[in-house]
Amino acid sequence: MKKLNILAIETSTEACSVAVLTHRGLLFSEFELTPRQHTQFLPRMMDAVLVQAGLFKKDLSHIAYASGPGAFTGVRIAASTAQGISIGLDIPLVAISTLAILAQHCYHIHHTERVMAALDARMGEAYVGNYQLNNTSGLLELDGEETLVRLNQLRLPEHYFLAGSGFMACREAGCLVAPENIVDADLLPHASALVQLAEHAIKQGKTLTADQIQINYIRNKVAEKKKVASL
Amino acid sequence: MKVLGLESSCDETGIAIYEVETGVIQQRLYSQIECHREYGGVVPELASRDHVVKAAPMIIDLLQQNGGVHSLDGIVYTRGPGLMGALMVGACIARALAWALDKPVLGVHHMEGHLLAPMLSEDKPEFPFVALLVSGGHTMLVDVEAVGEYKILGESLDDAVGEAFDKTAKLLGLPYPGGPELAQLASTVSATDLVFPRPMVDRPGLDFSFSGLKTFALNTMHKLTPLSDQNRAEIAFAFEQAVVDTLQIKCQRALKQTGYRRLVVAGGVGANRTLRKRLQQMSAKLQTRVYFPALEYCTDNGAMIAYAGGLRMAAGQRDENVTDVLPRWSLETLQRLN
Numbered sequence: 001m002k003k004l005n006i007l008a009i010e011t012s013t014e015a016c017s018v019a020v021l022t023h024r025g026l027l028f029s030e031f032e033l034t035p036r037q038h039t040q041f042l043p044r045m046m047d048a049v050l051v052q053a054g055l056f057k058k059d060l061s062h063i064a065y066a067s068g069p070g071a072f073t074g075v076r077i078a079a080s081t082a083q084g085i086s087i088g089l090d091i092p093l094v095a096i097s098t099l100a101i102l103a104q105h106c107y108h109i110h111h112t113e114r115v116m117a118a119l120d121a122r123m124g125e126a127y128v129g130n131y132q133l134n135n136t137s138g139l140l141e142l143d144g145e146e147t148l149v150r151l152n153q154l155r156l157p158e159h160y161f162l163a164g165s166g167f168m169a170c171r172e173a174g175c176l177v178a179p180e181n182i183v184d185a186d187l188l189p190h191a192s193a194l195v196q197l198a199e200h201a202i203k204q205g206k207t208l209t210a211d212q213i214q215i216n217y218i219r220n221k222v223a224e225k226k227k228v229a230s231l
Numbered sequence: 232m233k234v235l236g237l238e239s240s241c242d243e244t245g246i247a248i249y250e251v252e253t254g255v256i257q258q259r260l261y262s263q264i265e266c267h268r269e270y271g272g273v274v275p276e277l278a279s280r281d282h283v284v285k286a287a288p289m290i291i292d293l294l295q296q297n298g299g300v301h302s303l304d305g306i307v308y309t310r311g312p313g314l315m316g317a318l319m320v321g322a323c324i325a326r327a328l329a330w331a332l333d334k335p336v337l338g339v340h341h342m343e344g345h346l347l348a349p350m351l352s353e354d355k356p357e358f359p360f361v362a363l364l365v366s367g368g369h370t371m372l373v374d375v376e377a378v379g380e381y382k383i384l385g386e387s388l389d390d391a392v393g394e395a396f397d398k399t400a401k402l403l404g405l406p407y408p409g410g411p412e413l414a415q416l417a418s419t420v421s422a423t424d425l426v427f428p429r430p431m432v433d434r435p436g437l438d439f440s441f442s443g444l445k446t447f448a449l450n451t452m453h454k455l456t457p458l459s460d461q462n463r464a465e466i467a468f469a470f471e472q473a474v475v476d477t478l479q480i481k482c483q484r485a486l487k488q489t490g491y492r493r494l495v496v497a498g499g500v501g502a503n504r505t506l507r508k509r510l511q512q513m514s515a516k517l518q519t520r521v522y523f524p525a526l527e528y529c530t531d532n533g534a535m536i537a538y539a540g541g542l543r544m545a546a547g548q549r550d551e552n553v554t555d556v557l558p559r560w561s562l563e564t565l566q567r568l569n
Contacts, residue, residue: 039322039555072316073319080323080324085327087290087291087300087328088327088329088330088331215283222274222276223277
């Protein structure tokens with residue numbers, strides 16, 4: 001069996017990040033703000049983390065990707081890139097929720113054990129999920145479901161830290177009632193958190209093949225069905 | 232040189248493997264028509280969502296049957312023109328595959344794929360030729376001097392011809408995509424008193440305009456309402472005759488203007504029987520030759536992309552592994568292949 005060397009790609013927002021976690025437990029990552037240019041940066045960033053980690057492509061055992069919710073095209077950039085790598089290197093994929101990545105990254109940055117992660121979904125809505133620390137794994141886990149919520153109907157749970165662009169949208173819409181010290185509306189998901197969540201998922205056997213790709217858009221109504229014209 | 236080609240510019244997922252030296256081509260094609268039918272047209276976001284689900288199983292299957300992923304010498308994909316999100320799926324899979332394999336990658340112009348599709352037949356046209364590209368997204372006449380040496384002689388100023396077929400079919404109450412259904416309905420009659428205009432034929436030049444025909448069809452329907460089945464069939468017939476006449480007149484004009492003896496018809500509307508018959512009659516009269524791609528290569532497909540990309544890659548062309556998709560991309564900017 002291959003030693004565990006995981007490459008992780010996150011492109012669900014205006015940020016693009018890549019990380020690698022080696023079998024020795026070393027983590028290397030690259031992060032850039034590259035709105036609408038993710039595909040131009042990805043290959044370079046993937047090469048960079050491999051060089052830093054001293055790994056060859058053939059040493060990789062898994063390819064992890066942020067599987068949404070987020071910008072539709074962005075989410076598909078990570079997913080389809082992961083598919084290409086999976087087929088080329090014959091390695092399994094690992095799909096991790098973008099909200100879980102955001103929450104885990106928030107825990108790394110702010111040491112917050114309870115995080116309400118929210119991403120701006122436009123049109124007055126946000127993708128939202130509540131995450132809590134599991135002391136055994138040291139990772140934040142989803143409490144309940146990830147949902148699409150209207151900004152003015154967002155219920156803020158007590159004792160939760162608020163992270164992500166969803167709260168920026170709330171603030172701009174004038175419906176965020178929370179003290180500044182429990183909000184980080186600028187926080188973006190980061191592949192370093194993705195790769196750690198992926199390691200845990202792999203140990204639980206949660207891997208996919210390229211033809212089993214999973215994307216969780218949450219927003220699934222993207223067009224109106226039309227009536228057939230008649231005369 | 233053996234290349235894998237990916238096409239995902241609109242609502243067809245096409246995957247093919249082409250071996251340049253032997254000319255052997257294998258392809259898989261998935262059409263999303265069912266997925267878009269209830270919306271009455273292609274929904275770009277749904278098209279993208281479907282590509283990302285359908286492409287990988289087709290690639291895996293095709294590779295398993297054809298020597299595996301390590302037998303590839305390069306990856307080519309449709310870089311444009313087309314729907315941004317849909318193109319992105321094929322581009323990302325292709326680039327990532329090339330990255331993983333350390334193999335070259337090249338973005339292909341979708342319309343060049345169509346132009347060269349007749350080369351996949353036994354009976355190939357020689358250069359130079361005039362190409363009539365007719366599909367749901369495009370209508371153009373192109374002077375093809377050599378691979379990569381293209382000059383657009385004329386194009387549609389509004390609706391593409393396939394689009395006009397689909398829209399008129401929709402007015403007639405035919406199910407999406409409608410074009411082929413309209414042609415089927417038209418074939419049930421052989422004459423009508425209805426006379427539709429032949430847009431822009433009395434003006435010099437090789438441009439087209441088809442949106443007026445659709446409006447003319449609508450006005451005719453209003454005049455005849457309530458419509459009988461016979462009325463519908465005659466409208467379909469008169470519409471198709473007007474389109475086919477117009478295309479034939481412009482093709483004849485393009486052949487005269489260029490002095491070429493060969494006409495190549497490509498794109499989905501190239502499957503239309505009435506058009507094929509009319510252009511063959513014209514060619515017999517003018518003592519020119521007309522070439523049609525095999526029906527499977529008329530619609531969007533991976534084979535034409537693998538073929539065009541394979542030719543270019545065999546000639547040494549490569550992309551850096553950082554390029555982006557080009558939803559708008561002119562044929563005339565392509566590099567000539569020597």
